[in-house]
Amino acid sequence: MEESDYTRKIYFVLLASFVILLGFLFKILSSVFLPVITAALIACVFAPIIQKINYKFKIPWTALAVIITSLLFIVILGISSLLISSATSIVADYPKYETRFLHIYKIVANNLGLTFDEGMGFIGNMWQHLKVREYIQGIVVTISSGIVSSGKNIFLVLILCLFNLIEYRMTNRKISYAFAAHAKGKILRVIRRIIMEIVHYLSIKTAISLLTGVLVFLVSMAFGLNYAILWGFLAFVMNFIPTFGSIFSCTITTIFAILQFYPNYPKSIIFLIIIILINFFIGNIIEPRVQGKNLGLSPFVIIVSLTLWGYIWGTVGMIIAVPMTVIIKIVCENISYLHPLAILLGNDPKQTKRDFQ
Secondary structure (H helix, E strand, O other): HHHHHHHHHHHHHHHHHHHHHHHHHHHHOOOHHHHHHHHHHHHHHHHHHHHHHHHHOOOOOHHHHHHHHHHHHHHHHHHHHHHHHHHHHHHHHHHHHHHHHHHHHHHEEEEEEOOOOOOOHHHHHHHHOOOOOHHHHHHHHHHHHHHHHHHHHHHHHHHHHHHHHHHHHHHHHHHHOOOHHHHHHHHHHHHHHOOOHHHHHHHHHHHHHHHHHHHHHHHHHOOOOOOOHHHHHHHHHHOOOOOOOHHHHHHHHHHHHHHHHOOHHHHHHHHHHHHHHHHHHHHHHHHHHOOOOOOOOHHHHHEEEHOOOOOOOOHHHOHHHHHHHHHHHHHHHOOHHHHHHHHHHHHHHEEEEEOOO
């Protein structure tokens, strides 16, 4: 065996061990890594905007960074207020749906052989016969802790994003001093391409998701579905998760439509068909046309990345799975030993090979 072949095998063994270790660290220290990486991705989107405004209007960079971060905070605060208002309304309106819940539960109980007590309401039957007390208590605790944790994480992400944006203008100078001349150009080229790909993907994805959310909101309003803002927002957020996000938002929205329109099943079915058509048309016709060239990722790799990043960081991990995988692919394209991995991650081997030149 030649020494170069032996060295290459050792290199890949060490690399695989490092990746596995890094994955466990990401999982264990998610409270540290997730806000940092999320803030970095957000900063990558807004940094070029700040750069253009700074160049054209000569507004101080730091002031623009503060303005952008403040606007993000206001938007998040407004969305949070709407969601809290919708959740409060759902709790207040529950008595309206008690009879429908009870009737549907009776049908399910009869078909599945579950116990049903005519003298009890829906909650009573669920609580008494299905023994969901422990599950409900666990869900309440999880939601309560999740709300508090989300508030802290959002504030931390905004602070980190602000400092990322402020530091961005020093990136070229730091790399120039930190690395040798022959490596500096390649590193800067990789960073620029990563930023360009992330901005391209997230900007298009945000616009497409916003269009989906608005259409779902309008359809919900047209059908008289309560809490239309909530279903529109759910469609907007879930659309960032390829394939599975749209399925989840359609399912949740349709279940609520069935409960509200019961026993008018045709109306629920028509509503479901329209929602599916919206997601199919936007996701499979409009988005590919707007995106232009794809991100060069294999569809199978995208599904695997959703699973892995979802396991590591939950829902947020699934949302940022594609940008993270794109970053990994770009890095692999610029390291000679990792060229084969970049080809495996890519969708078109010829296109991936052109990037090596």
